[in-house]
Amino acid sequence: MVNRIAVSSKIEDARARSYLHTLKNLFPKSGLTAASVVQAYTVDAQVSAPDLEEAAQRLTNPITEVSSVENIPTPQTYAYAIEIGYLPGVTDNVGRTARETIEDCLGKKFKDDEHVYSSVFIFLEGKIEAREAGSFARELHNPLIERATVFAAGKKFPVIVPQVRLVGKTHTSEIDLDVSDEELRKMSKEGIEGRGPLALPLASMKVIRGHFKKLGRNPTDVELESLAQTWSEHCKHTIFADPLDEIKEGIYRRYIKGATERIRKAKGKKDFCVSVFKDNSGAIAFDDKYLVTHKVETHNSPSGLDPFGGSVTAIVGVNRDCLGFGLGAKPIANTYGFCVEDPNDATELFRDKGKQQPLLPARRILEGVVKGINAGGNQSGIPTPLGFVAVDPSYRGKPLVFGGTVGLIPRKSPAGSRGSARKLYAKRARPGDYIVMLGGRVGLDGIHGATFSSESLSAGSPATAVQIGDPITQKKLSDMLIREARDAGLYNSITDDGAGGLSGSVGEMARESGGAQVDLEKVPLKYPGLAPWQIWLSESQERMTLAVPRGKWSAFKKICDRHDVEATCIGEFTKSKRCIVRHNGKSVMDIALDFLHEGRPVEQQKSVRPRNHQGDASVVGRGKTDLAEALLRMLSGPNVGSISFISQQYDHEVQGTSVTKPLQGRGRVNADAAVLQPLSDSQKGIVLAHGYAPRYSQIDTYAMAAASIDTAVRNAIAAGASLEYLAILDNFCWSSSEKPERLYELKQSAKACYDTAVAYGTPFISGKDSMFNDFRGYDSKGKNVHIAALPTLLVSAIGVIPDVSKAMTLDFKRVGDLVYLIGETNDELGASAYFSMPEEIGRPTSNFGGQVPCVDTKKNSKAYGAVSKAIQKGLVASAIGVGRGGLAVALAKSAVAGQLGVQADLTKLRGSAKSAEAILFSESQGRMLLSVPRSAQKEFEKVCQGVALTQIGEVIQPASVSIELPKAKVELPLSALTESYRSFFKNW
Amino acid sequence: MKKPHVIIFSGYGLNTEDETKAAFQSVGATADIIHLNDIIAKPAVLDKAQIIVFPGGFSYGDDTGSGKAYGNRLKQHLGREIEKFLARDTLLIGICNGFQIITSAGILPGALVANDSARYQCRWVDLKVQGNSPWLKGIKMLSVPIAHGEGKYYAPRETLDTLKNENAISLKYVAGETSKHFDMPANPNGSLENIAGITGYGGRVLGLMPHPERAVRFTQLPHWTWLKEEYVRNGKELPTEGPGIQIFKNAVNYFNHD
Incomplete structure (x- = not known):
């Protein structure tokens, strides 16, 4: 027996408004004027009429909703209705909850072959053509997991039972x-x-x-x-x-x-390592009683097909790597990373030559993966304090979706009536x-x-x-x-x-x-x-x-x-x-x-050194004169700009452990590190940070891997961690790994991992690799297309700090504070964010723009040690790692975050960079931008003895960022920087 | 001091039991987290409690509507026991999903519907306190975080009028310290009359969308590193507590008011 319960809103319905908003944005020329939604539950079970009526009431909030067991209520006038439901066998969480509600109401469990299926009817009003209604339906569902049926006004809505019948x-x-x-x-x-x-x-x-x-x-x-x-x-x-x-x-x-x-x-x-590489997560000591675990996974191929399902699975899947550590660690934080193509890229691609199987548009892939971690993380009650979006055309074929989970586990179970305490991590x-x-x-x-x-x-x-x-x-x-x-x-x-x-x-x-x-x-x-x-x-x-x-x-x-x-x-x-x-x-x-x-059988693999595309040392800029405009452009790109729309929809406060937030300062700037306090009765904290530099793979994967580690370490140090108590995780996402050239690049990057990690004393505790991030398909003309993701290494850092009240954020705090740059600025614009900007910004270059940044672990170790010490002594008011976009972006971020101006003189920096472009945008590693109260100046400079330290200016009241350069000056109002920084995903 | 006993409901996707328990314990209460099914099996456990908490979370994934499935189950199996509990001089609080649950179960009036943005929001808000609920004694303003997708308070006009007449609209979103600092709108979800929380049973029952249990320490504040500079530069000690702790203190003090 099949019945259908329909529930609709009797007050203004945000879900309907959201459908309308989405469709109007995508189809601005359509005559669509209004949308309304009916939630349907198809009950394939033995239920009597009065019981069905009772069940319908349970599924309805009488204050805001009405229900019907007779028909699907329609608006007075509408042009088309679209029903979207799941395909047979696809997980239907709403259907499951409806079933449990009905079972509870009836006081008995359903039989194995009895089910409830959810679907939604979207009624569209206005002057709409049939072709348009079809496009709307395509936009609103994913044919790999869902079915959509378009009904013209007046047509009946047949009951569809998506029962699985295996033959x-x-x-x-x-x-x-x-x-x-x-x-x-x-x-x-x-x-x-x-x-x-x-x-x-x-x-x-x-x-x-x-x-x-x-x-x-x-x-x-x-x-x-x-x-x-x-x-x-x-x-x-x-x-x-x-x-x-x-x-x-x-x-x-x-x-x-x-x-x-x-x-x-x-x-x-x-x-401090306790259990590394042998269990589902890696674990380090937190204190005498607890261990902290971490694991980062990828879920790339499925996310290319069903971005939502793929990314929910990425996060709940890696949660189980935490639950499956030892005898079970409690998940206490999630992290994420999305490597995708620019969502504005409308290039069509197909999985088959006949163009029957389109790849989802880049925009929908990003929307889907963002929603997936929202559902998976928020519903699980695990905070998501850290993550990133990286955009590159090489991720168009297969997105990379990273999901990480940090866990907490007591070293021993409590001794009790059931016997003595036992180790929980074995x-x-x-x-x-x-x-x-x-x-x-x-x-x-x-x-x-x-x-x-x-x-x-x-x-x-x-x-x-x-x-x-x-x-x-x-x-x-x-x-x-x-x-x-x-x-x-x-x-x-x-x-x-x-x-x-x-x-x-x-x-x-x-x-x-x-x-x-x-x-x-x-x-x-x-x-x-x-x-x-x-x-x-x-x-x-x-x-x-x-x-x-x-x-x-x-x-x-x-x-x-x-x-x-x-x-x-x-x-x-x-x-x-x-x-x-x-x-x-x-x-x-x-x-x-x-x-x-x-x-x-073990296979002997061989690698071959690829044609060398070393950056051209003679290229030190791209001939751009309007540097202010270049900075604004950079801030308004997806690789540097704000992803606050994600940070704000991921619960980072649940469990009450949040110390530093994903958005920092008055100006709400995304941080590359987060600090948590996992136990309410201990001041000890956990620092999480990430680092990635896939673009450097275009020149040299050794430099890419070294920079990825340096970036993760640097971001952690800037948030208050120390090299003495910092571990890292590696996630390699490679492509075309059957090619000997790619294997050579892999070998080089692995060697960089060894060299850099050993130099910093930061052990790997867990890792994962995904070796075939390739797409082989067809373009809109039916031509073969192969898209290989840039060799990408995500490095996740995790450290323990003694006192969370020493944690550091990136926003300038007070007018008059001195601004320092730690580290050397070299002519290292190779594969930089600056060189990847669109052509109109300056001379198009045939190569990737000069030398790729190299990591000097010896100098950096010393600098990081000094910064940790200065932060622990309370001498620093703000700190940010200088990374993508270089010093210009770091200055802008700290100023925007603090909503305070800064006056900086960059004419006397340490290092080889001499041109204004290189000084502003070089991505030389090992650098940090700090602000220091004047009262702490002397002590701070003493702590930093022997470190490349330059006092470059001070935090000022006037709301502007003013940068003195050799033969040039950049001056921008804070409002323009703030607006650019927030612009890319503004309407997301 | 008398130690009131707190029972915190759990199960089916509720998820803030631990930090809520820690907050109550830190101010001198004893607290147990008990699964809904265990309470249904043995409702007498409620007789030992002075305070019941429906904590935050995502019961049943908000599928079919936030708080609905859990609220139904609660009403069907424990409706009378909750009435009996409230007939004593006791306190009850529903936080976030807990608020959605207790309105669904009819313990408080009104409903929580999808945010105007149709999206989950996690941020800090500022609340103005009205009325005279024992939960909110001595508090005028309070900054705490929210994290919800369905937090817009809705009730028909007549219900709103009744709430007003009974002085039961106890928490309203206002542009206060954190909204001003971060330049964010005061009302995060489109709640009618900016309602963030309401009370019933003479103020003994409080339902609210924001999370006071996530605002019990200074270092949980969204701008504490900025505030810290003020304390440090003036040679003052950093505070340790956050604004939310007072709600838990009030609850414990309620049972020590003689």
Whole structure:
């Protein structure tokens, strides 16, 4: 029986106004005059008429809304109605909540095949043509996850039930690998029976063939999929792990892990690392009682297809890396980063030659990813104090979406009636423990996610690769774990169901106990009809796998029930040294753990030094004379300007831990660092900062990586951190990694990571890589297009400080304060923000503009040490790292933030920069701009002895920024700078 | 001093229980966070409490309307118990999502609808205090953060008139210290009559969108690094408390008023 409940607003409706606003902005010439919205709930369940009426009332706020169970109420006059609902099987959070409300109202649970589906009707008034209504519908939905139906006025609204009906095979098949190399290659590329790529190199396919030949049988599809999954680039990080040129141990072991080992050794007793590289997050000591964890992930390919779903999943997914650290850390902060194309770029691109599968416009990708972190972070009650947007055409094909989560975990559980305290940051599943799947149910979502992200985005990209996160289901899971089950000692191990779903989590945990046996028919499904390999590989969200001792299962289950969290025992950890999977009693997978985890053939990789495009040292400017205009232009670009529209829609105050805000000073300028106070009874703080410089990859990836680290470190120091207590995380997002030239660039950047991290003594504690950020498709003329993302490294810094009341913000504070520049300004305009500005700003250049900034770690370490000391002594009133856009932008930001003027003389700077352009816009690393009260001048200068320090001016009352340069002067009113700074995303 | 006992509801996506508990404990109350389902199973726990809190959060993801699903569940399963609790000389507060929940459940009148901007907003606001709720005793003005997508207070004219007559519109958005400092509009969401919070039951029940529990320390203020310079340059000690703490102190003092 199917019924429909319609709820509409009887007062002014902001949602309807927002639709109208969006459409009017995009289609200014249309005759659209008004919009109204009806929320519909399609109830596919046995419900009596009076019960339905009662349910409708529950779904309606009588003060502001009216409901109907008979029909969809329409406005008196309208031209078109558009119904938007989800496609079958897509996560429908509103539908789920409606179902729970109705169940509560009826006092009984729905049956497995009973559902509630949400959809929305948008009624449009005015003179609108059919073609226009179609364009509106296209704008308002994403065909990969949603359906939209356009109805002309007067047409009936048929009831649509997006029930999942699976017709595919549900048995397990044997796969014959005794075929030609060509066939093996094809199977790897297209998958078993065209299911989606296995993405394994031929050598791996052959090893699998040999393994099963020895066993005298063919592998099942479950086994083959499972191996592809476990051996994927996404999971095994093969490019970082395998030998590259002369580096036999691979670049990860030599440069990333190697740096950390060396730093920890040098630090000796001052080593603060506790658990690095081995768990779902990295952890450092916070104090005697607590550890703080951090992990940053990317979710790029799915975000290219469904930006909203992709980015919700990015953030709730990385939250589980926090919940899955040790026995469970509490998420205390989220961070984000969006690398996208300019949203104003209207270039059309297609995934297929026939132009049936358009890429979403750049604007909608940014809108979608912003909304995704809004939903995921806000609904989870985790503050989002830090993030960035980086814009470059190379991100048009595949956006990069970074999501990070910081966690807090006690070192030990409380000793109590249940026994003595135990370490919470270590875990081990034991033979005999139940394998428990916790949280959401399993559907087709995200199948082949891991193998898919090991490939580039193209027409064959599977639509099921998209998941939509459900933050509330996960929040319930998080509450029951962190508030109760963890400290009660009810489980021995836990990990996230991320890439590869159960195959990944169970496969990984089986190594702890020495084996596992799973009965797939026990896994609760969203809908019937899934084949065993699908259940085993599905990446349906909000799930974690736990090892629960038999004797504790009933106590554990009781907690789950009270929290309304689904928990199912699906098997047992063993010591059989095998991973055995059965379906209705029949074995569908039986693989030795050793082969599953260690059987992958190591591949010797070779790199080739690419054609050198070193910056041309003779280029020191672009012949621009109107430097003031150049500065305003720079501030009004998306890479430098304000992203306050994001900062203000992400809750950064929840949990009450915020110390320095994402928007700082009267003028609300975005900061590149944030400080938190995680415990209300301790003054200790956590500093978070980020650094990235992808444009430098155009010249030199070594310089890019060094600058990314230096920037993250510098931003952290400016916020109050110190080099003694600072750790970093690396996220490599590369492209075309099959090319030896790209591998050379990768090797160089990894080497820079080692050199720079070791010099600063900042260990890597966690990292991740995504190696194929390529788009291969077609332009509007049907021509082949390949867009490769710039080799990008996001460095995230995390440090601990003794006293949050010493934290620093970037805004000038008081008139009369002295302004200092720390560090040298060199002729380093190569690949700078200045050189990437549009042509009309000055002479177009054939190259990237001179030398790329190089990092002098020796000088910088000394400078950073002095700044930390000065801040701790209370001698500094404001500090900002000088980065993108150079000194001119730093001066403008501190002035705009403080809404105070500044008078600066830049004619006597330290360093090689001599031209006005280079002085203003060079992005030389290691620099900071500080303001210091006059009363502290003497002591400050003493602390900075031996550091390149220049007093460049002072904070002034008149609202203007006035800069003295060799043979030039820039003078701009604060109002113009403020306006430019806020202009790019002003109407977002 | 008598230590009043606080019960903070949790579950289904509420998320500010911990900091609310910390705020109450810091001023001398005892506090427990209890899941809605546990209270439904054993409503007698409410008999031991002097203060009930519906904290902030995102119950049921705001799906089907903020506070609606949780409010329904509360009304259906604990409506009488809450009435019984309020028949005693007790206090109840609904903060943000908690405010949305208690209006949905009919404990306070009116409704919270989508912000005029149709977007979630996180910022600081300034509130003017009116009426004589024990929660707000001695406070005239107060700066605290908001973080919500559906915080516009709406009620029909007659309800607004009644609220006014009963002096129950207790918190209004005004252009005060932080809005002026950051040059932001006073009313963040389009609330009718600039309403940020209302009271019922003679002032013993307070519902408000802003979050006092996130404004209990000086270093939580959005401009504390700017204010700090004033203290330091005049040789004064930095304050430790933030403006929101007074609400929690008032609640504890209410049970020590003899």
